Amino acid sequence: MHSQTPYEITTVPQMPTTARAEMLPHEIPPGVQLVTLPGGIRTLAYTQAPAAPEPQPVPGAAPIPTWAKTTALLTPTIGGGVAAAGTGLSYAAPGLIAMSQALWATVALIAAGAIALPLLLGIGRSRTGRAAPTQITQNITATGLFGRANGTITNR
Template identity: 85%
Template sequence: MHSETAYEITTIPLQPSPTHGAMLPHEIPPGVQLVTLPGGIRTLAYTQPPAVPAPQPIPVAAPIPTWAKTTALLTPTIGGGVAAAGIGLSYAAPGLIAMSQALWAAVALIAAGAIALPLLLGIGRRSTGRAAPARITQNITATGLFGKATGTINHH
């Protein structure tokens, strides 16, 4: 077990005596106070200074990041743009519907023309009263791999 050395506390009498003089209150150094011990003896002792709470730090406002400022400034602009586009589309809706119907009508006309035009041209050629077109036959003959080719054309 651990043994501690006992120290004897000696006190300075506060009453004047032939060997010791009494200390006046202004002579007591800082951090030393007059204390009364449990046995009733009054003495000077070092005391702990009262704990002074640390001052609360003053909150400092953090600077706002640049991206946050930019986003905050652009938000109303973007919202206003979307609102203006919505209003514009609502005013333009009847015209857009009419244009889409006109475009579909144009597509249908082009498709009908692509189908009808060859039919009309075929009917128009037959109805002119001409004779059937002449038949042309061609006979080509050649002798050998690199021989000269000769041919005849017959009109019927």
Template identity: 65%
Template sequence: MHDTTYTITTHAPHTTDRPAYFPAPAEPVMLPSEIPPGVQMVTLPGGIRTLAYIQPTTPPAPPVPAAQPIPAWAKTTALLAPTVGGGIAAAGIGLSYAAPGLIAMTQALWSAVALIAAGTIAAPLVLRAARSSTNSGQSTTHITQNITASGMFGRANGTINHR
């Protein structure tokens, strides 16, 4: 690779009142639609128009939003969140400690329910059996009552019969 040194010269300004004319370019001129991206037609200080690479312009920074105060409901919620979470955690720990006792109480309640159900079924049977054994040689007495009344506010009369 060898370094080539190029000498840059500028066009001397004209001292006459006539504008400087340059000969027409030998090659065809590029249309604006043919210029590649990142290249732009620029006018140099001497008046010459040429193509040049341009630095990309940075987009303007977005506006910084103004600081807004925090609403009261958000502050309250933020303060309550740890309290509610701690309460739920404490309840969970308490239930984990109480679980064996709760299981034992559940079994005891089911035993009590079974005892009550058995008692409601067995009690009438036992009473009927006891009554029939005590009354085996005796007759039973039936008492009937007849009540009559005439009119809505009439006096009621009744009779009681023992048989």
């Protein structure tokens, strides 16, 4: 095995507490404090100093997104278009009302014509004289299950 040189551990002789000189508070360096250990001995010890707060970043001017610029530029245009459309509709309202009434009158005239025209035609035929109604006779013959059908039509 390796030969190890034994080292003797020595301790500093303790001085009586009355003979020990203590440091004044202004002599203690930063990060060192006077602490009392569980055995009652008071000693100097390094402590963790509270971390200095990081300085707050100064808010800089953020660039404006392109979509926001485009929207801001289009807003007056869209608003102006809506306003112009509203003004045009307000001027056109009396004409639109008259046109809608004319359209309803036209629909009513077409419906009345669809009902009256067959009645008028029926009256006109009855005045010209009564003719016998036309009779149509069909004679259809076929031979066999899949035979070709032949037929005649007679008008009388």
